[in-house]
Amino acid sequence: MRIVSGMRPTGKLHLGHYFGVIRNWIKLQNEHETFFFIADWHALTTAYKKTQDLKNHIRDVMIDWLALGLEPEKGTLFIQSRVKEHAELHLIFSMITPKSWLEWNPTYKDMKYNLLRLSEIELQFRGGLRDVVRQFLNMIPYKVEDFERFEEHLLEDLSSTFISALFEGEIEPELLKKINVSKRDFYDTDTYGFLGYPVLQSADILIYKGQGVPVGEDQLPHIELSREIARRFNSLYGDIFPEPEALLTETPKILGTDGRKMSKSYNNAIYFADTEEEVETKVMKMFTDPQKLRKNDPGRPNVCPVFSYHRLFTPQDKVEEINGDCRSGALGCVDCKKIMIHSLEEFLKPIRERRHQIQKNIRKVEQIFIEGSISARNVALETMEQVRQAINLK
Numbered sequence: 001m002r003i004v005s006g007m008r009p010t011g012k013l014h015l016g017h018y019f020g021v022i023r024n025w026i027k028l029q030n031e032h033e034t035f036f037f038i039a040d041w042h043a044l045t046t047a048y049k050k051t052q053d054l055k056n057h058i059r060d061v062m063i064d065w066l067a068l069g070l071e072p073e074k075g076t077l078f079i080q081s082r083v084k085e086h087a088e089l090h091l092i093f094s095m096i097t098p099k100s101w102l103e104w105n106p107t108y109k110d111m112k113y114n115l116l117r118l119s120e121i122e123l124q125f126r127g128g129l130r131d132v133v134r135q136f137l138n139m140i141p142y143k144v145e146d147f148e149r150f151e152e153h154l155l156e157d158l159s160s161t162f163i164s165a166l167f168e169g170e171i172e173p174e175l176l177k178k179i180n181v182s183k184r185d186f187y188d189t190d191t192y193g194f195l196g197y198p199v200l201q202s203a204d205i206l207i208y209k210g211q212g213v214p215v216g217e218d219q220l221p222h223i224e225l226s227r228e229i230a231r232r233f234n235s236l237y238g239d240i241f242p243e244p245e246a247l248l249t250e251t252p253k254i255l256g257t258d259g260r261k262m263s264k265s266y267n268n269a270i271y272f273a274d275t276e277e278e279v280e281t282k283v284m285k286m287f288t289d290p291q292k293l294r295k296n297d298p299g300r301p302n303v304c305p306v307f308s309y310h311r312l313f314t315p316q317d318k319v320e321e322i323n324g325d326c327r328s329g330a331l332g333c334v335d336c337k338k339i340m341i342h343s344l345e346e347f348l349k350p351i352r353e354r355r356h357q358i359q360k361n362i363r364k365v366e367q368i369f370i371e372g373s374i375s376a377r378n379v380a381l382e383t384m385e386q387v388r389q390a391i392n393l394k
């Protein structure tokens with residue numbers, strides 16, 4: 001099976017990238033034909049104003065990929081923007097993709113919500129309206145069976161109308177100021193490229209006639225869109241593209257040091273580029289069970305982020321022992337973290353050493369990705385020949 005997948009270059013990779021993506025890619029490169037790319041054009045969809053670090057971020061990703069075990073001898077590793085044909089196919093797909101397919105894409109809606117703090121605004125709006133809605137419900141002359149549910153429905157409808165009005169520019173500037181939103185936020189975030197990035201993603205996959213795409217559940221609508229675009233293209237111009245399958249992968253969730261999702265933006269990540277001392281400092285500050293205040297208090301490993309790391313890095317028999325000792329109060333959090341640091345280091349140390357070696361010869365690293373991009377481009381050119389002929393552009 002031919003597998004295609006990409007990663008945005010956002011800087012040095014952390015444990016979350018490994019468990020969420022790279023570990024699976026390493027397995028796939030051993031079993032299939034793979035094309036893995038650094039999605040630098042995708043990085044521009046939301047961070048087009050901050051490109052000053054882009055080159056360094058790309059370099060960091062290249063180094064980490066190789067240090068973690070992706071091998072150019074097994075699969076094609078390349079940089080998206082070095083294969084300009086992705087952009088050409090994106091343009092052609094843009095012509096045949098109805099706008100509504102993109103606007104109704106749940107991932108797009110979610111991202112827009114997150115980027116524009118819309119959930120927060122919606123909450124504020126709902127809070128302000130609750131009393132008014134309650135008064136209104138008390139005034140209506142018939143009995144509402146499930147009052148609370150009805151109230152929630154009404155608030156939901158009103159707030160989504162409010163959010164739509166925000167996007168349509170129908171909200172007065174004074175109100176926008178009050179909720180701390182500027183029109184600029186909307187213009188800056190809600191761009192043509194942002195709306196169309198799943199079309200670019202479809203071009204990224206289909207230009208290699210990718211049959212499988214490893215994804216998490218949140219990416220499923222995008223793969224569905226790629227399938228729809230492939231179907232539409234084939235029905236208009238002839239059978240060229242396969243319909244790619246989503247390869248859903250179970251990945252263990254690795255928490256950040258503060259117990260939230262591990263993310264660079266939360267400043268809670270453990271990086272492969274971290275020194276042993278940096279890892280130790282981060283782990284010693286990690287959140288634990290908030291109810292275990294003193295060393296001898298009984299703890300709850302199931303709610304403790306440190307214990308979730310033990311599950312991943314500490315040998316199984318030792319994990320059982322820690323579980324029991326935490327619950328009985330025989331083990332304190334400081335000692336528990338020291339054991340965890342030791343286990344984590346067993347995993348990180350060889351990767352860190354490989355990283356150092358690879359970093360010493362950055363020219364070679366760049367060469368690997370240039371050669372990978374040339375190989376990828378040869379495949380992309382073949383597809384584009386067929387596409388141009390099919391639509392009489394040649």
Ligand code: SF4
Pocket residue numbers: 288289292299300301304305306307326327331332333334336337
């Ligand atoms: S002893 Fe270990 S598992 Fe238990 S709460 Fe403390 S850090 Fe977490």
